Amino acid sequence: MSVAINGALEQGLLFALLALGVYLTFRILNFPDLTVDGSFALGGAIAAKMIIDGYSPFLATLIALIGGALAGIVTGLLTTKGKINGLLAGILTMIGLYSINLRIMEGRANLPLLREETIYTMLKDLNFPDLTIGGTTWITGVAILFLLFVVIIKLIIDWFLRTDLGLDLRATGDNSTMIRSFGANTDTTTIIGLALSNALVAVAGAMIAQYQGFADVGMGTGMIVIGLASVIVGEVLFGHMTIFRATIAVIGGSVVYRLVIALALRAGLQPSDMKLITALIVIIALVFPAVFKNVLKKTAKTAKEGK
Numbered sequence: 001m002s003v004a005i006n007g008a009l010e011q012g013l014l015f016a017l018l019a020l021g022v023y024l025t026f027r028i029l030n031f032p033d034l035t036v037d038g039s040f041a042l043g044g045a046i047a048a049k050m051i052i053d054g055y056s057p058f059l060a061t062l063i064a065l066i067g068g069a070l071a072g073i074v075t076g077l078l079t080t081k082g083k084i085n086g087l088l089a090g091i092l093t094m095i096g097l098y099s100i101n102l103r104i105m106e107g108r109a110n111l112p113l114l115r116e117e118t119i120y121t122m123l124k125d126l127n128f129p130d131l132t133i134g135g136t137t138w139i140t141g142v143a144i145l146f147l148l149f150v151v152i153i154k155l156i157i158d159w160f161l162r163t164d165l166g167l168d169l170r171a172t173g174d175n176s177t178m179i180r181s182f183g184a185n186t187d188t189t190t191i192i193g194l195a196l197s198n199a200l201v202a203v204a205g206a207m208i209a210q211y212q213g214f215a216d217v218g219m220g221t222g223m224i225v226i227g228l229a230s231v232i233v234g235e236v237l238f239g240h241m242t243i244f245r246a247t248i249a250v251i252g253g254s255v256v257y258r259l260v261i262a263l264a265l266r267a268g269l270q271p272s273d274m275k276l277i278t279a280l281i282v283i284i285a286l287v288f289p290a291v292f293k294n295v296l297k298k299t300a301k302t303a304k305e306g307k
Contacts, residue, residue, distance in 0.1 A: 068202020
């Protein structure tokens, strides 16, 4: 059981990068960006191909980040300069990235990394001490290192969103008309926001490819839903009143989502049921706050009438 939980924890922390990227567009920019499905696979494809070709896995992950940023810029240009609806712009970029990813992978649908040195294998070789209590390993050393990495990324995002550019980005999502009246270029902030978001998503794809030992051209399918599930679940469980708290909630939501998936699979559900599980998790997370609020109102009303 602890092995499954640790595996879910490690995956949850890596997918937290995806969730943070989705948070930037979905909550900060208020932009429905479907580029995510393509940029996630793009990150995995770039990292896998470069590692197989003998490049450092760190350099491969950095190039994956740049590739994801470029994908976000394309979507941004389509919607700001091309005046294409944001949802459609993301879909068009995602479709185009499928062919690009196949080109990067030289026409192969899958690139194995099992015999290659990756960031994951390098971290395992460090033998970082596990958190063990009563003879049971609760958190592996690799998971602790992943957590440190994700926390650093989280703190950088928190800092950025408090800079002048970050405030412009937040204002663009809140009220683009108002911020334009103050002389801000909302086209530029939109493009920057999409670039940052997809850069994070591509890094997540690169890390997941190295973690699971292969990159697949279809590995990005449904990633936007997983990212949204992590954001929504995190907000319901941990709140999102401030940026600092919201980014913590996103990371927590990603971990909780993976733990729920792991427990569901151990309970007897099949891997093919994962999309159904994801849909149910999102539905519950969306419906629960409203139901809970109504229950509180009825309880308060009943108590008031009783008096």
